[in-house]
Amino acid sequence: MLILLLAYYLTQSAHSEAGPIPASIDVRDVASCDGQYSQRSLAGIVRSCLWTIFLCTWVAVHPNVHFRAEKQHEHWTEKWLWDPLHEIATYKLPLFLWALLVPEYILSWAVRQYLQAGVISEQVPGWTRTHGHFMIMGGFHLFRLPVDAPSVPLPLESLEPSNFVIPSGRHSRRHEVPVCPLRFEDVPVDVLEIFTPSETELKDRGKSDALTKIIVLVQTLWFVIQCIARGSQRLPLTELEVVTLAYATLNFFIYMFWWDKPRNVECPIRVYKTSTARHEEAGEKAKEWVENWVVRWMQKLFGYTTGGQDYYVNLSEKYSIPMFWSGKIDRDLWSAAGLGPSILGSAFGAIHCIAWWSEFSSRPELVLWRISCLAMITVPFLVAMICAVLMANERTGNKDPWWVYAIFVPCVVLLALSAWLYIASRIATLVIAFTALRSLPPAAFTTVDWTTFIPHI
Structure with missing residues (x-):
């Protein structure tokens, strides 16, 4: 957001130095509405683009629960000044930069959570995809009761003993000790049915409702319609509008997969164990990165690019849910979740070719813009190739045939060598989009003649 505000300030400064649009522009050089001279301002173009980009990179992102324990006897400056600034600098701003520089990764994250939420919702009676999203985003957090706090063990249908309890007496919640976020496999279904709120209560915990999401979608849709209308009337789009159009296109898919996910939930539901009860994660243990730093770097690059980094995370050692956590989903779903967003990522880069x-x-x-377009198309396509090979390998049931290595290894190597080029290309297109505003062609200031789209009787 700070980057966008700075860019807007620089653009406004450049516009004020250059002065208004020259009066010598011939009216015949621009489109007109019923023969009248009709123009838009540079400030209006920038304002519309920045607002749409802000909606697509800040408002559209549905973060996981970033748990922060309550502090006792906290000074007001720390509570109202330092803590909010620290939250923005360490969590919200990095999410914004990810959405600004690698928006297709945000889409891939949303797809993984959507698929995993559907799998979880089918395993608990009465659960919806909203409940699945809430489980994945760290909505349930394990707490230990104080030593002297009375509690009642939760009975299970299987009559097996349970370490989960319900407080049965008076005690201060400030004395409860936070342990770690919980995975779905760590909590019996019987316990989840007791602690889980209804779907309406879960949506009430979020900071946006269906109306807010519809307003955001309408705003981005209106921007897309304006761009299409300008193209149909042979009116040029500025480079900033082309970049914004790419963001708006991906924004529709991000909202579609996160429609049922509560947004900006800050307080998880507390699930209790006694102070003496142990907690261990269920299922397979987390994988470990290899020791060789070169192989580890390529392994992490591949893992974080395709969303497989969750297999290396042990939640029982985490104080809060990881930023891009989506659960340890099945490998076939994992590959499918990476294939679609990678193809859309290539389409995101292809939209920049409009300019x-x-x-x-x-x-x-001009040369830098074209090179950046090719890089933004090629790098996501490499990820799509990797995901497609992994999917084909899973479907055939073979144990890594030769053709898998023949395609997989070159793609991973090329991805490792070109990953920096993608980030550089994203930054280059953003910078050029604003610097190009200093000398726009006269037709770029022409407004759309909407009367041509209205049928005459």
Whole structure:
């Protein structure tokens, strides 16, 4: 958000130095509405684009629960100044930068959570996908009761003893000790049915409702319609509008997969154990990164790119749910969750090619823009190839045939070598999009003649 505000300030400064749009522009050089001279301002273009980008990179992101324990005897400056700034700098701002520089990764994260939420919701009677999302995003957090706090063990249908309890006496919640976020496999279904709120209560915990999401979608849809209308009337789009159009296109898919996920939930539901009860994660143990730093770097790059980093996380050792946690989903779902967003990521880069033949201020900007477009198409396509090979290998049931290595290894190597190029290309297109505003063609200021879309009687 700070980057966008700074860019807007620089654009406004450049516009004020250059002065208003020259009065010498011939009215015949721009489109008109019923023969009248109709123009839009540079400030209006920038304002519309920045607002749409803000909706797609800040408002559209549905973060996991970032748990922070309550502090006792906290000074007001720490509570109202330092803690909010620390939250923005260490959590919300990094999420914003990820959405700004790698939006297709946010889409892949949303797809993984959508698929895993569907799997979880089918295993608990009465649960919906909203409950599944709430479970994945760290909505249940394990707490230990104080030593002297009375409690009642929760009975299970299987009559097996349970370590989970319900407080049965008076005690201060400040003395409860937070342990770790809980996975679905760590909590018996009987216990979840007792602690879980209804779907309406879960949505009430979020900071946005269906109306808010519809307003955001309508705003981004209106921007897309304007771009399509300008293209149909042969009016040029600025490079900033092309970049914004790419964000708005991905935003529809992100909202679709996160529609049922509560947004900005800050307080998880407390699930209790006694002070003496142990907690161990169910299922397979977390994997470990290899010791060789070169192989480990490539392993982490591949894992975080395709969303497989969750297999290396031990939640029982975490104080809060990881930022991009989506659960340890099955490998076939994991590959499918990476294939679709990677293809859309290539489409995201291809949208930037709309400005392939635009009038740039200099030849280097034109060359850099085209190279960036090719990089933003190629790198996500490599990820799509990797996911497709993994899916084919799982479907055939063979144990890593030769053709898997023939495709998989070169793609991983190319991805490792070109990952930095993708980030550089994203930054380059954002910078050029704003610097190109200093010398726009006269037709870029022409508004759309909407009367041409209205049928005449």
